[in-house]
Amino acid sequence: GESVGLHLPTLSVQEGDNSIINCAYSNSASDYFIWYKQESGKGPQFIIDIRSNMDKRQGQRVTVLLNKTVKHLSLQIAATQPGDSAVYFCAENMDSSYKLIFGSGTRLLVRP
Amino acid sequence: DAGVTQSPTHLIKTRGQQVTLRCSPKSGHDTVSWYQQALGQGPQFIFQYYEEEERQRGNFPDRFSGHQFPNYSSELNVNALLLGDSALYLCASSLVGGGLAFFGQGTRLTVV
Helix, strand or coil: CCCEECCCCEEEEECCCCEEEEEEECCCCCCEEEEEEECCCCCCEEEEEEECCCCEEECCCEEEEEECCCCEEEEEECCCCHHHCEEEEEEEECCCCCCCEECCCEEEEEEC | CCCCEEECCEEEECCCCCEEEEEECCCCCCEEEEEEECCCCCCEEEEEEECCEEEEECCCCCCEEEEECCCCCEEEEECCCCHHHCEEEEEEEECCCCCCCEECCCEEEEEC
């Protein structure tokens, strides 16, 4: 079936450390990927995206890496802050489809 | 820019009733998608509207229907509510062609 294989783990990091959240996607035809952050009681908030013709993209404190060979996506957050505590989802999209396919998310907890 | 707005924020309905949820897209966006998010899971695509027509649908029964108005706003209707319909319903807007979608804060529907 179609899925972005992100089982629901919890990642606990110390404030100031770097965080790495991983995601395995199943559809090799997917060509666009997005990371969203969702805080409790809120809708998903866009963090960063990447197209399949790239293998790395950087934003402010965040980097997304794409490895198409093994169908793996990761989100790196530098100098993690308490405000980064949330559930993080990766989502995939195919050019021939209008929908985003989400995984189940990773909860990031930042210890002070 | 108000972003994507949804109403109401919370709703309690009785099994068998009908419900209508509303969404106004981000300024400049012409495409609206609806997602259902069960507790602890990633959002699941319900359908997408563009030019007042449904152009893609996920694996949801016909009890779920929608509408898009000329001003691009949208409604999600659910008939004959089941307990299992309890979830956070998310509206996302984008430009025609798919890709990056911006989400509203969601409507929390509880069916009792």
